[in-house]
Amino acid sequence: MYFVNGKHFSMGGWQVVTINCPRAAYRAEGDDAKLFAELKKQIDIAVEIFKVKKRWMDAIVRAGRMPFATQRPKDPHTGEKGDVAVYLDELVYIVGVVGINEMVQYHYGKQMHEDRGALRLAVRAMTEMELYVKELSNREGLNISFSRTPAETVAQRFAVADLLNEEFRAKAMKVVKGDLERALLMIEDTRDLPVYYTNGTHVPPNADISLAERINIEHIFFPIVDGGDIMHIFLGEGYPDPRGIKSLAMKIATKTQTGYFAFTKDMTVCLDCSHVTMGLREECEKCHSKNLDYISRITGYLQSVSGWNEGKKQELLDRMRYSGNEIR
Ligand SMILES: [Zn+2]
Known part of the structure; x- marks a missing residue:
């Protein structure tokens, strides 16, 4: 906190857009190629959102309407102004994932901790998405990273959205985690329901497996994502x-x-x-x-x-x- 030479830490992202991975599986109807295509389609939409965000933020920065991030903190000893607080050019756009486990559960019929083939499909889908994000990052000239979304809200939000949607309801009911019975009793009155998709690439919280087995599955995904895991x-x-x-x-x-x-x-x-x-x-x-x-x-x-x-x-x-x- 001494801000030597006015320096400040600089980190973070402009925008996170999360991919509803189970929904890609609902649309794919068991076809692997279609599953990967559906995931990529969602990433395409995310990138369109990033482009809108970039145009908007560029206009805001140009107009000098981002005073906190663009301030130049002073060195507390010399009083001289240092570099800008946040290097805006280094902030990334983030594509995140939620519900990889429920995606393979619907598509393959087994969860990641139940079957090696299910785990392989999860790794393959994550790798396909990682490569596609890199490709788009280069093509669009945007610094896009691929990560796991914190999902304080979106793990629930996607599950509820799919239960409310006529096209996906019956499919989502097969894989959502939580108390589905109670959720269906509440669904007419509220969208704050006790259901969720498993966060990111995690094994579902209630999977009855040893800690060693849990670690052996979850550690595989760390090198695939850029952060957030x-x-x-x-x-x-x-x-x-x-x-x-x-x-x-x-x-x-x-x-x-x-x-x-x-x-x-x-x-x-x-x-x-x-x-x-x-x-x-x-x-x-x-x-x-x-x-x-x-x-x-x-x-x-x-x-x-x-x-x-x-x-x-x-x-x-x-x-x-x-x-x-x-x-x-
Ligand atoms: Zn007390």
């Missing part, structure tokens, strides 16, 4: 051996292709006495109040569960949590 390790309520955590972290960092991973424990916070307990509890263990909030990781960061949408709340309940022998 994270591997979650959700821990049970107990206190794992710190040596186990360290050993597992070292294994992931040195023996897998995982670029970014996080250990998460859920917490229950009493809103009456402020006591914090590990795990998701129904009442405060200290004062027995039921006036509670929960804290867990929504995507990359920890957040109060009370602010989450119904899809993410359902995902929190569905998550497989690991403890004991798995953490070593």
Whole structure:
């Protein structure tokens, strides 16, 4: 935070557009070539959006209407102005993915953790998209990157959109994750439904597989995407051996292709006495109040569960949590 020579960190993107991968599978009707063509069609639409965004932002920058990003922070010691705060030319346009697992589940009939062929199809589709994004990036002269979308909202939004759409409803009902029965009871009244597609290239949160199997699948995708990917390790309520955590972290960092991973424990916070307990509890263990909030990781960061949408709340309940022998 010293801004030596007025320097500032510069990062980020202009715009993220997320591809609804399951919908590509619904349209492909089991034909591989059609599946890849449908995914590419969605990427084409994303690029059209980027072009509109670029025209719009260029006009804004030209008119001097982006004062924060274009400011030149001063060196705190010399008082001299440094470089611009954000290198606008280096910001990227991002194509993200959601629901790769449900895409292969619909197209191939099995989920990624259930069958090697399903996993192979997921890797192939991701690679086809990666190459296509590179091709378009060169052709259009735009800096486009391919990544996994954080999907705080879009993992739910796509699932709900497909359930509401007559063309896709019956197909989506076969693969959406969450509490479909409850969602269908609520669907006339709200779009905030407890359903979702699995984020990015993840194994579905509720897949009943070992932690080692989960890591062995998810790490494959890291080299394909340019960023945004994270591997979650959700821990049970107990206190794992710190040596186990360290050993597992070292294994992931040195023996897998995982670029970014996080250990998460859920917490229950009493809103009456402020006591914090590990795990998701129904009442405060200290004062027995039921006036509670929960804290867990929504995507990359920890957040109060009370602010989450119904899809993410359902995902929190569905998550497989690991403890004991798995953490070593
Ligand atoms: Zn309490």
